[in-house]
Amino acid sequence: MIEDACKIPPMTPKVLDAITRQIAAEFGASFSYLAMAGWCEHHKFMGAGRWLRLQSAEEHRHAMKLFNFVLARNHPVRLAGIDEPRSEFTSVVDVFERALAQEQEVSRQIDALYELAFQEKVFAAMAELQWFITEQVEEEKTVREIVARFHMVRDDPASLLDLDRDLGGRPPEGAKSTSGGS
Ligand SMILES: [Fe+2]
Numbered sequence: 772m773i774e775d776a777c778k779i780p781p782m783t784p785k786v787l788d789a790i791t792r793q794i795a796a797e798f799g800a801s802f803s804y805l806a807m808a809g810w811c812e813h814h815k816f817m818g819a820g821r822w823l824r825l826q827s828a829e830e831h832r833h834a835m836k837l838f839n840f841v842l843a844r845n846h847p848v849r850l851a852g853i854d855e856p857r858s859e860f861t862s863v864v865d866v867f868e869r870a871l872a873q874e875q876e877v878s879r880q881i882d883a884l885y886e887l888a889f890q891e892k893v894f895a896a897m898a899e900l901q902w903f904i905t906e907q908v909e910e911e912k913t914v915r916e917i918v919a920r921f922h923m924v925r926d927d928p929a930s931l932l933d934l935d936r937d938l939g940g941r942p943p944e945g946a947k948s949t950s951g952g953s
């Protein structure tokens with residue numbers, strides 16, 4: 772019966788709960804990048820601040836992609852709370868090292884979520900999560916390269932300014948460049 776078919780939950784409670792937590796994790800990453808942008812701009816690294824603001828918006832889009840997926844699978848959306856992000860950093864390098872650690876943590880979360888979807892045989896979620904697995908490879912790579920460049924530059928003010936200017940050249944959403952982000 773059509774009525775019964777509408778009642779069949781496309782996702783198992785475990786997978787739905789895990790996606791709910793991942794939505795919060797993506798919003799948490801967005802909030803964290805915004806805090807990083809705030810620190811950088813307060814310390815006059817305006818290019819890094821711009822890069823981080825765009826990355827914050829990118830993480831917001833990740834959260835919304837999962838938000839929309841839950842609705843597309845005919846489930847109600849529940850939003851979980853997010854933790855207060857870290858707002859204090861010792862240097863601009865520290866900011867991007869924290870960003871890399873954050874991306875690596877998100878990659879682990881996505882992997883665990885994918886494994887759960889596989890165990891629970893929620894194939895649509897697996898297909899959706901494949902996009903995130905690919906995205907994490909790109910995001911980790913981008914931030915790792917930025918960290919490496921900061922390590923090369925060290926405390927040389929002229930090179931640091933160049934790097935900051937370069938980060939500020941990150942194009943808005945939709946366009947890709949060597950300044951990274953996606
Ligand atoms: Fe993300």
Ligand SMILES: [Fe+2]
Pocket residue numbers: 800830874877910
């Ligand atoms: Fe990310």
